[in-house]
Amino acid sequence: MWPSKIRRRHVQIRLIVLDVDGVLTDGTVLLLASGEEPRSVHFHDLDAVAAARRYGLVVAVLSAEESPAVQHVAQRFGISEAIWGAKDKLAGLRELTNRLGIALEQTCYVGDADRDGPALEAAGIGLAPSDATAAARAAADHVLAARSGHGVVEEAMVLLQNTCDQAAGRGQP
Numbered sequence: 001m002w003p004s005k006i007r008r009r010h011v012q013i014r015l016i017v018l019d020v021d022g023v024l025t026d027g028t029v030l031l032l033a034s035g036e037e038p039r040s041v042h043f044h045d046l047d048a049v050a051a052a053r054r055y056g057l058v059v060a061v062l063s064a065e066e067s068p069a070v071q072h073v074a075q076r077f078g079i080s081e082a083i084w085g086a087k088d089k090l091a092g093l094r095e096l097t098n099r100l101g102i103a104l105e106q107t108c109y110v111g112d113a114d115r116d117g118p119a120l121e122a123a124g125i126g127l128a129p130s131d132a133t134a135a136a137r138a139a140a141d142h143v144l145a146a147r148s149g150h151g152v153v154e155e156a157m158v159l160l161q162n163t164c165d166q167a168a169g170r171g172q173p
Helices: 043-054 068-076 089-100 114-122 134-139 152-167
Strands: 015-018 058-062 081-083 107-110 125-128
Touching (some): 015 089, 043 058, 043 152, 089 107, 089 114, 114 125, 114 134
Parallel strands (some): 015 058, 058 081
């Protein structure tokens, strides 16, 4: 298990921003002769996105891809707030938070790749799956036990709820 660098101050997270490939999916892309690129998702993560909304969080997607396949993943999760084709993830995260009127410090970003590093560092809380790149794990405040596409959002939501409860004095230190 990697050490956690989650800041020991009150953090009020209002927005959770998720990469698609490597976070919502396991990062595997099947290339079919038809040109389709199917991806799989985990039902626990579908439930976790719904729970995030019930908890009062805005949920958004920030992806370097802009294919119909990644957009279909977001649709399956019921996520309409998105930035597509964001090769510069930090610029994309800033654009998204500005558009939504939510401060970076009130944002949790979950990413898995080298290009996610600056966004992971800039967000109030940056999280990376256990199989993220070394650069993404180093930039994250906390590395999750879950692997890409296998309960990452579920674990992130549990961690956020526990962190926010502890910061507010509702949980065990």
